[in-house]
Structures are given as C-alpha cells and as structure tokens.
Amino acid sequence: MNIALLGYGRMGKTIEEIAIKRGHNIVLKIDKGDTNYDITKADVAIDFSIPDVAFNNISNCLKNNVPVISGTTGWLDNYDNAISLCKENNGAFIYASNFSLGVNIFFELNKTLAKMMSNLNQYNVTMEEIHHTKKLDAPSGTAISLANDLIAEHSDYKKWELDKATEENSIPIVAKRIGDVPGTHTVDYESEVDTIHIEHVAHNRQGFALGAVVAAEWIIGKSGVFTMNDVLNIG
Numbered sequence: 001m002n003i004a005l006l007g008y009g010r011m012g013k014t015i016e017e018i019a020i021k022r023g024h025n026i027v028l029k030i031d032k033g034d035t036n037y038d039i040t041k042a043d044v045a046i047d048f049s050i051p052d053v054a055f056n057n058i059s060n061c062l063k064n065n066v067p068v069i070s071g072t073t074g075w076l077d078n079y080d081n082a083i084s085l086c087k088e089n090n091g092a093f094i095y096a097s098n099f100s101l102g103v104n105i106f107f108e109l110n111k112t113l114a115k116m117m118s119n120l121n122q123y124n125v126t127m128e129e130i131h132h133t134k135k136l137d138a139p140s141g142t143a144i145s146l147a148n149d150l151i152a153e154h155s156d157y158k159k160w161e162l163d164k165a166t167e168e169n170s171i172p173i174v175a176k177r178i179g180d181v182p183g184t185h186t187v188d189y190e191s192e193v194d195t196i197h198i199e200h201v202a203h204n205r206q207g208f209a210l211g212a213v214v215a216a217e218w219i220i221g222k223s224g225v226f227t228m229n230d231v232l233n234i235g
C-alpha cells in the first residue's frame with residue numbers, strides 16, 4: 001500500500017516505522033510549508049498534523065478520491081463539513097480521537113460504567129487527562145470522546161467544561177501538561193464513602209500508530225464515513 005503522511009512529527013514518524021514493518025511504502029511526507037504535492041500518488045493518506053490544517057488536508061484527499069484516516073484532534077468544528085464532503089465525493093474517511101486498541105476498549109468500559117452509574121446521584125464524575133507539554137489542544141480529543149460518551153449514557157450530565165464544572169450537570173475535565181507523557185486518561189466517580197476510578201495509560205505512541213495503520217489497511221476499497229468501532233469490530 002502506498003501511504004501519504006500528512007504531518008511528519010512525533011506521530012508521523014512512528015506511523016512510518018510501523019507501516020514499513022508491515023510492508024507498506026511511504027510515498028509522501030507532508031509538513032508545514034509543503035503545499036505543492038500530488039496526493040493521488042497515494043492509495044491512502046494518514047493525517048496527524050495540527051488542528052488548523054487538518055480539515056484542509058482531509059478535504060484535499062476527499063476531493064481527489066484518496067481515502068483518508070485522521071487522528072488530528074482539535075479541529076472538530078469542521079467534522080460535519082468533512083462528512084458532507086466525503087458523501088459528495090463518494091469518498092472514504094475515518095476520524096478517531098484515539099486509534100489505540102486499548103483506548104477503544106476503554107471507551108466501551110466508560111460507556112458501560114456510565115450506564116450503571118446513571119441515576120446514582122450520590123456519585124460525582126470528574127475526568128483528567130495528562131499529556132506532554134507540546135500538545136496544542138486541551139482537553140484532549142480522547143477526553144472529549146469519553147465525556148460525550150458518558151453524557152449519552154448518564155442522565156445527570158449534559159455537558160463538559162475544561163478544569164471546573166460551573167453547573168451541576170457538567171463534567172469537569174482537568175487537563176495537565178507534563179514532560180513527554182504520551183497520554184493518560186482517567187474517569188472518577190466519587191461519593192462520600194468511596195471512589196470508582198478507571199484509567200488508561202499509554203506507555204508510548206506505538207498503540208496509536210499501529211491503530212492508524214490498521215485503519216488505513218482496512219479502509220482500502222471501501223466508501224463511507226467509518227469509526228474505529230467498524231475497524232475493530234467492537235462496540
């Protein structure tokens with residue numbers, strides 16, 4: 001498979017290593033300032049860039065009939081536009097806030113726990129995410145997914161807020177930036193008598209990168225908007 005890497009930073013480089021080990025070719029490595037390139041050289045594009053350019057990168061792929069996998073976070077104001085563009089062009093697109101198998105299992109655990117805790121109003125929910133100091137967005141895309149999934153299952157919560165909840169129906173998400181932490185996410189339900197704590201800790205970026213390459217392999221020959229649940233056949 002010929003892969004275009006849109007964004008050749010920490011994730012782009014990790015994806016390159018894994019893709020080559022799995023027998024693929026990297027035909028394009030696009031970074032800031034690389035504007036004049038032919039995306040149609042690639043069978044599939046993998047975008048791990050920055051929030052301001054992700055939608056533009058995704059649009060360029062969809063308009064040129066190149067299936068695209070995006071892991072960039074912080075651009076979701078344009079997610080509905082990406083879906084429309086994918087449908088108009090009969091293209092293929094997957095966005096995931098987190099491509100690792102472990103986090104996708106954690107997403108399911110979070111939904112199940114939220115369903116069990118719904119209506120148990122002696123427990124208050126808080127979330128925390130910890131990432132490296134170079135991260136541009138807060139809260140993380142993964143924390144936003146966890147909060148939205150919880151809100152969909154739990155009758156007491158309607159929204160999330162960064163750092164502090166200003167209303168009873170709001171989930172506070174505390175975002176910490178420390179060293180080179182690859183990504184830690186926790187969800188806590190606290191009552192006067194106990195705490196239920198679930199946590200996912202990424203030890204490195206390999207899990208995210210492998211998930212993105214597996215998604216790229218999976219999407220070839222398909223058209224539509226998909227999620228990691230489709231790729232992993234879970235949920």
Ligand SMILES: NC(=O)C1=CN([C@@H]2O[C@H](COP(=O)(O)OP(=O)(O)OC[C@H]3O[C@@H](n4cnc5c(N)ncnc54)[C@H](OP(=O)(O)O)[C@@H]3O)[C@@H](O)[C@H]2O)C=CC1
Nearest residue numbers: 007008009010011031032049053071072073097098099208
């Ligand atoms: N979904 C998931 O599983 C995961 C998602 N992420 C997300 O992926 C994104 C990238 O993370 P990470 O690799 O750590 O970040 P990096 O900052 O290391 O890499 C981003 C790269 O994008 C480049 N870039 C800037 N402008 C453009 C452009 N116009 N087109 C293409 N590339 C461009 C940057 O170049 P330059 O440095 O020259 O500006 C940089 O090399 C983030 O949004 C992060 O949150 C990260 C891990 C897992």
Ligand SMILES: O=C(O)C1=N[C@H](C(=O)O)C[C@H](O)C1
Nearest residue numbers: 073097135140141142182183
């Ligand atoms: O920026 C990162 O590094 C990460 N970003 C993603 C997010 O915002 O959730 C996924 C992972 O946690 C690493």
